[in-house]
Amino acid sequence: MDVNITDYGQGERNFVEYTVSGLAVNQLEFLNENLTENTEIAGDNLIITMDFDDELYPFQSEVAKFRLEDFISREEIEMMVFLSSFLEDM
Template sequence: MIVKVIDYGQGEVNFVEYLVSDLSCEQLNYLNDNLEEKTRIEGNDLIITMNFDDELYPFGSEVAKFRLDDFISREEIEMNIFLSSFLEDM
């Protein structure tokens, strides 16, 4: 499984959008059907959109502005771990 942050924004709605690839068809459908977050399937990939309150938004701090690549990498790793554990229940 490969997880990439493909979009994010802060404003009226704080969000992070993830592209999840390299999933089996069964895994793709399981995640799409069972995650509480907004999901959609595009080709063989899953797109997950998560909304955050201001205090929980991962890219909202001053440090994130200077070390954005580190924060994006951490978000990708954390989502990968979350999805891997979620798939264990499959």
């Protein structure tokens, strides 16, 4: 499984979009049907879009502005761990 942040933004809507690749078809369908976040299957990828309140948006801190690549990598790893544990319930 590979997780990449493919879009994010803060403003009227605070969101992070993840693209998940390298999953089997049954894993894609399981995640798409069982995650509470906004999901869609696009080809062989699962697109997950998470919305955040202002205080929970992961890229809002001053440190994130200077070390953005580190924050993006951390968020990708955290999502991969979450999805892996979620798939254990399959």
